[in-house]
Amino acid sequence: MVTTFDTHKFVTKLEEAGLPKKQAEAITEALQETQRDINFATKQDVELAKLELKKDLSEVKSELVRWVVGAGFLQTALIAALLMKLIN
Known part of the structure; x- marks a missing residue:
């Protein structure tokens, strides 16, 4: 499952909050890596599990x-x- 994440918008928000561009990019990259490592359950996954349980x-x-x-x-x-x- 792929989570959509607007990195440019996130970096821009961090910069607007006063963070330097390099730091904002590093935080964004770390967040992306974390999201790749986590298995999220989508609404579809939950609905499928509910149907199987029923x-x-x-x-x-x-x-x-x-x-x-x-x-x-x-x-x-x-x-x-x-x-x-x-x-x-």
Whole structure:
């Protein structure tokens, strides 16, 4: 991911604040290097992660429903079998 950064505008602002041109350029270069070394999460990255999490959550919910329904049928069958055993 590339972060857009107007270096000329930044240097100009630093110069307007009273910094010498060489110092303003050095600060700008250091800031650029720092930005290159950092991995920023863009809005797109965050949205993609949210979509993946929603998909995973949906899958977990459906799996949970299958287990609960299956356990319910098993419990019903077990109770029916026990009642049949008690009746006979």
